[in-house]
Amino acid sequence: MNIGIVGLGLIGGSLGLDLRSQRHRVLGVSRQERTCQLAIARGVVDDASVDLALLTAADVVFICTPLAAISSTVHQLIPHLSPTAILTDVGSVKLSVVKTIAPLWPNFVGGHPMAGNSESGIESAQFRLFKNNPYVITPTNETPPTVTETVENLARSLGAIIYRCSPADHDRAVAWISHLPVIISASLIGACLNEPDPAVLKLAQNFASSGFRDTSRVGGGNPELGVMMARYNRIELLRSLEQYRDRFDQIFDQIEREDWQGLAQQLLINQQARPRFVDPKQELEF
Amino acid sequence: MNIGIVGLGLIGGSLGLDLRSQRHRVLGVSRQERTCQLAIARGVVDDASVDLALLTAADVVFICTPLAAISSTVHQLIPHLSPTAILTDVGSVKLSVVKTIAPLWPNFVGGHPMAGNSESGIESAQFRLFKNNPYVITPTNETPPTVTETVENLARSLGAIIYRCSPADHDRAVAWISHLPVIISASLIGACLNEPDPAVLKLAQNFASSGFRDTSRVGGGNPELGVMMARYNRIELLRSLEQYRDRFDQIFDQIEREDWQGLAQQLLINQQARPRFVDPKQELEF
Numbered sequence: 049m050n051i052g053i054v055g056l057g058l059i060g061g062s063l064g065l066d067l068r069s070q071r072h073r074v075l076g077v078s079r080q081e082r083t084c085q086l087a088i089a090r091g092v093v094d095d096a097s098v099d100l101a102l103l104t105a106a107d108v109v110f111i112c113t114p115l116a117a118i119s120s121t122v123h124q125l126i127p128h129l130s131p132t133a134i135l136t137d138v139g140s141v142k143l144s145v146v147k148t149i150a151p152l153w154p155n156f157v158g159g160h161p162m163a164g165n166s167e168s169g170i171e172s173a174q175f176r177l178f179k180n181n182p183y184v185i186t187p188t189n190e191t192p193p194t195v196t197e198t199v200e201n202l203a204r205s206l207g208a209i210i211y212r213c214s215p216a217d218h219d220r221a222v223a224w225i226s227h228l229p230v231i232i233s234a235s236l237i238g239a240c241l242n243e244p245d246p247a248v249l250k251l252a253q254n255f256a257s258s259g260f261r262d263t264s265r266v267g268g269g270n271p272e273l274g275v276m277m278a279r280y281n282r283i284e285l286l287r288s289l290e291q292y293r294d295r296f297d298q299i300f301d302q303i304e305r306e307d308w309q310g311l312a313q314q315l316l317i318n319q320q321a322r323p324r325f326v327d328p329k330q331e332l333e334f
Numbered sequence: 335m336n337i338g339i340v341g342l343g344l345i346g347g348s349l350g351l352d353l354r355s356q357r358h359r360v361l362g363v364s365r366q367e368r369t370c371q372l373a374i375a376r377g378v379v380d381d382a383s384v385d386l387a388l389l390t391a392a393d394v395v396f397i398c399t400p401l402a403a404i405s406s407t408v409h410q411l412i413p414h415l416s417p418t419a420i421l422t423d424v425g426s427v428k429l430s431v432v433k434t435i436a437p438l439w440p441n442f443v444g445g446h447p448m449a450g451n452s453e454s455g456i457e458s459a460q461f462r463l464f465k466n467n468p469y470v471i472t473p474t475n476e477t478p479p480t481v482t483e484t485v486e487n488l489a490r491s492l493g494a495i496i497y498r499c500s501p502a503d504h505d506r507a508v509a510w511i512s513h514l515p516v517i518i519s520a521s522l523i524g525a526c527l528n529e530p531d532p533a534v535l536k537l538a539q540n541f542a543s544s545g546f547r548d549t550s551r552v553g554g555g556n557p558e559l560g561v562m563m564a565r566y567n568r569i570e571l572l573r574s575l576e577q578y579r580d581r582f583d584q585i586f587d588q589i590e591r592e593d594w595q596g597l598a599q600q601l602l603i604n605q606q607a608r609p610r611f612v613d614p615k616q617e618l619e620f
Contacts (some may be wrong), residue, residue, distance in 0.1 A: 182540060220538075224538040228525070234601055240511070241603070241607055242577045254610070291528045312560075321523055326547050
């Protein structure tokens with residue numbers, strides 16, 4: 049198959065490495081000439097160009113740009129695509145992407161490989177990045193089944209665990225486990241910085257260990273990524289923030305009223321529920 | 335020196351191992367005969383008993399019971415102590431402990447070795463648990479300087495990093511970096527469980543990866559420990575919860591108003607501030 053990849057960063061580059069190793073012909077497009085040269089030199093692609101016309105021969109194109117660039121990229125890409133070409137993306141939010149792209153190109157299905165690390169750029173591309181990680185495919189009622197199946201088969205060939213759900217369900221689920229944690233973790237760091245006594249702040253800094261390190265990690269990450277996810281998944285994030293504030297207020301209230309039995313009960317429910325999130329093999333029961 | 339240890343769990347047991355290896359004579363007291371036997375067999379103590387009278391010979395006594403048992407333990411211990419004996423504790427909250435114990439025994443200074451792991455009990459006792467970890471000593475204006483120095487020297491001999499501060503400053507600092515994270519992390523798990531659609535909850539469970547794992551870790555821990563810290567550090571915890579809610583509401587509001595510049599600015603401040611908590615060698619600047 050001829051595979052096109054637009055955007056040769058960590059995700060696009062790692063896709064190229066794996067798909068080429070399966071004997072697909074991989075064509076890469078980047079805005080930067082230097083990235084094109086690096087991609088060829090590192091064996092990420094068979095050919096690369098700054099010109100989207102390279103993708104005329106592509107059977108399937110993965111859009112691997114940042115969320116904010118997906119729509120304009122597709123607009124520029126369409127004049128070059130073969131009419132039967134299949135289009136997919138790797139954005140971490142799906143409803144807004146699918147709503148924008150599906151009307152432009154019916155052979156489109158949204159995707160979200162949930163892999164990555166704190167690195168970025170073509171230099172960080174690696175083999176088997178997607179292996180044993182979730183790869184979510186989000187067809188709608190209008191998506192041609194062959195389009196979904198083609199992208200799903202490619203994702204499966206990466207060793208990923210395939211999930212199929214609606215764009216809205218995807219966005220709601222990632223709001224809970226990915227986007228909400230960023231906001232509460234960021235609020236923790238922000239709150240600590242509010243300590244008015246510099247001596248106490250210094251002590252807090254000296255005393256901080258694994259508990260603070262873990263809870264503050266995602267809130268201390270890349271600001272652009274944080275804003276992107278809030279911007280593109282705003283409705284679902286706001287919904288999870290509201291639910292979170294309710295639950296936080298409930299626990300706050302228990303501590304204020306010294307309702308230690310109620311607090312113990314809540315903490316026990318959490319202790320029992322967490323392994324069902326952290327170990328996906330366990331079933332979640334109610 | 336003759337060292338007494340009341341409560342032979344992870345902390346008490348590990349103290350015994352290190353102090354014995356420095357040729358102190360270590361006398362242990364546990365409520366359970368079986369623990370006494372285990373402590374002797376494992377070389378944690380030179381002698382052990384369920385009877386506090388064993389500590390008549392002790393020069394320094396470490397109270398290593400749970401917070402809730404410190405006061406009653408000291409009341410029972412006092413009739414057996416030599417008048418010059420020095421008393422300290424290892425509780426994770428200091429103001430309430432110091433306020434209760436100092437009037438009973440003037441040769442007392444509060445302490446908090448910030449070491450440990452998820453294990454407990456004499457079986458988990460280990461050498462060098464305290465090495466390179468903070469050990470906070472919290473004298474008041476009334477604490478005899480020799481008492482503070484004696485306990486500080488013993489803590490230093492464990493390889494710990496010594497901090498000296500008031501009980502109130504200690505409690506305020508640990509509220510920020512230890513107790514507040516438990517509550518916000520617990521609220522995250524609780525909020526996710528509120529998702530009304532079982533299919534979305536199942537997806538969230540399947541998609542959860544390192545971000546959720548880290549942010550939810552301390553909120554899914556031992557419920558009794560969570561209640562203890564809330565109970566004994568209630569005032570400082572409530573203060574940090576209020577500040578946290580203010581900061582959370584601010585970010586919530588930025589997302590609601592689509593103030594992406596404001597959000598980016600906040601996230602950038604966090605990104606820059608976090609290493610000062612996570613790497614204590616860096617200075618915190620304002």
